Amino acid sequence: MTPERESVLHSWCIQADWNAPTIVGGAGARFWDEAGRSYLDMSSLAECMNLGHQHPRVVAAIRAQAERLCFVTSAWGAAPRAELADELLARAGFAGGRVFFTLGGADANEHAVKFARQASGRPQGWVITRDRSYHGASYAAAALSGDSRTQGGFDPVALRVLHVPPPYAYRCPFGSESAEECGALAAAHIADTIDQHRRDPVAAVLMEPNAGTNGIVAPDSFWPALRAVTRERGVYLIADEVMSGFGRCGEWFAWQRHGEAARPDLMTLAKGLTGGHMPLAAVLLAPQVSAKLDHEMLYTGLTYCGHPLACAAGVAAVRAYAEESLIERSRTLGAQLFARARELQKKHPVIGDVRGGHGLFAVLELVTDRATRAPLAPWPQEHASLRKLVQGARAAGVSFAVRGNLLLLAPPLVITENELSDALALLDRLLGELEWT
Numbered sequence: 001m002t003p004e005r006e007s008v009l010h011s012w013c014i015q016a017d018w019n020a021p022t023i024v025g026g027a028g029a030r031f032w033d034e035a036g037r038s039y040l041d042m043s044s045l046a047e048c049m050n051l052g053h054q055h056p057r058v059v060a061a062i063r064a065q066a067e068r069l070c071f072v073t074s075a076w077g078a079a080p081r082a083e084l085a086d087e088l089l090a091r092a093g094f095a096g097g098r099v100f101f102t103l104g105g106a107d108a109n110e111h112a113v114k115f116a117r118q119a120s121g122r123p124q125g126w127v128i129t130r131d132r133s134y135h136g137a138s139y140a141a142a143a144l145s146g147d148s149r150t151q152g153g154f155d156p157v158a159l160r161v162l163h164v165p166p167p168y169a170y171r172c173p174f175g176s177e178s179a180e181e182c183g184a185l186a187a188a189h190i191a192d193t194i195d196q197h198r199r200d201p202v203a204a205v206l207m208e209p210n211a212g213t214n215g216i217v218a219p220d221s222f223w224p225a226l227r228a229v230t231r232e233r234g235v236y237l238i239a240d241e242v243m244s245g246f247g248r249c250g251e252w253f254a255w256q257r258h259g260e261a262a263r264p265d266l267m268t269l270a271k272g273l274t275g276g277h278m279p280l281a282a283v284l285l286a287p288q289v290s291a292k293l294d295h296e297m298l299y300t301g302l303t304y305c306g307h308p309l310a311c312a313a314g315v316a317a318v319r320a321y322a323e324e325s326l327i328e329r330s331r332t333l334g335a336q337l338f339a340r341a342r343e344l345q346k347k348h349p350v351i352g353d354v355r356g357g358h359g360l361f362a363v364l365e366l367v368t369d370r371a372t373r374a375p376l377a378p379w380p381q382e383h384a385s386l387r388k389l390v391q392g393a394r395a396a397g398v399s400f401a402v403r404g405n406l407l408l409l410a411p412p413l414v415i416t417e418n419e420l421s422d423a424l425a426l427l428d429r430l431l432g433e434l435e436w437t
């Protein structure tokens with residue numbers, strides 16, 4: 001067989017540099033390769049294995065559904081599809097709304113925009129998103145993203161997308177030293193942007209409510225203020241919960257931390273929806289949005305929309321989160337993770353900022369000088385020592401995810417306290433051993 005590095009086009013890398021071990025198994029927070037080396041997964045692979053690897057209930061549900069019926073198109077009903085829609089609408093407080101199933105986060109976001117434009121009666125309406133946001137890699141999702149990864153001719157303006165500064169409190173684009181003020185200013189800027197476009201209106205704002213892979217964690221003031229300004233102006237608010245949902249930020253959905261009044265009009269889900277066991281994503285439409293589409297033609301569809309195998313995995317995953325108290329577990333272990341990360345910050349001057357504190361998600365931003373907050377490397381480059389840290393950790397059996405100057409800690413919610421503690425002890429050691437100049 002041709003080695004994979006010669007036959008497969010791999011994501012987000014220079015092909016000639018790709019040379020990774022082949023993973024053959026996993027359980028809980030660990031996976032292992034064909035040479036028998038095991039790795040503790042500190043990033044849930046792509047922040048998606050929230051339930052850990054090979055969750056027995058999800059695997060059993062896929063197996064049972066495969067024996068019953070593998071496929072039905074959306075022209076026909078499918079029991080797991082209806083069951084999952086019900087579960088999701090109930091958990092989100094979207095009762096009476098509808099769910100559109102897609103295959104991944106990118107097409108969920110593209111569809112959310114499509115539905116928001118149609119339901120708002122503004123088919124050409126602008127969509128406001130953030131700089132340093134990531135909503136997917138397909139063409140329209142890349143244009144929605146304000147991200148260094150989306151280079152390559154995705155013209156946001158041609159797709160009627162406006163990017164605004166993010167609520168990035170550590171380097172506040174509005175010059176504020178206060179995190180809460182920075183969040184409020186970011187929301188106020190969006191209000192101004194909507195107002196400036198009164199004659200050529202905005203249809204929707206699409207944002208990550210808490211955190212995303214760009215490692216910006218919104219201050220508490222941001223989402224409630226954004227909800228208020230969008231509601232006052234009759235603009236739909238779409239929450240991209242692709243990464244932040246399903247316990248990652250300590251709630252089923254990250255916006256829920258701010259209470260019912262902060263509920264978005266549409267929400268996109270993927271990753272944790274099946275705990276990464278099947279490719280599945282969803283757009284949830286609140287009843288006031290879905291009602292607008294009830295008697296109109298829906299000009300969209302995907303062959304695998306609401307695939308029964310994926311939906312059966314989704315139903316089992318949702319039950320596992322609920323019955324195994326994994327959302328609460330994420331909150332408890334997340335508090336420990338955050339406290340330990342703060343201790344590391346006290347000890348290692350290279351850690352400029354620690355963000356998170358809600359659920360099993362923490363971001364460490366590395367700098368060369370804490371006083372000036374000078375980045376360890378120009379964004380989004382990676383410093384050689386950070387690469388060495390990842391390699392050293394891998395050799396010691398722990399898999400960490402980094403991006404630019406950020407270490408993103410997002411282990412499966414089933415990680416044990418000892419495993420978490422061991423991974424952080426290793427991080428402590430490697431931060432101390434490496435040169436950070």
Ligand SMILES: Cc1ncc(COP(=O)(O)O)c(C=O)c1O
Nearest residue numbers: 104105106134135136212242243
């Ligand atoms: C917040 C967010 N939205 C959307 C996406 C895109 O999801 P997918 O890779 O499933 O298309 C991602 C992926 O990392 C994400 O983090």
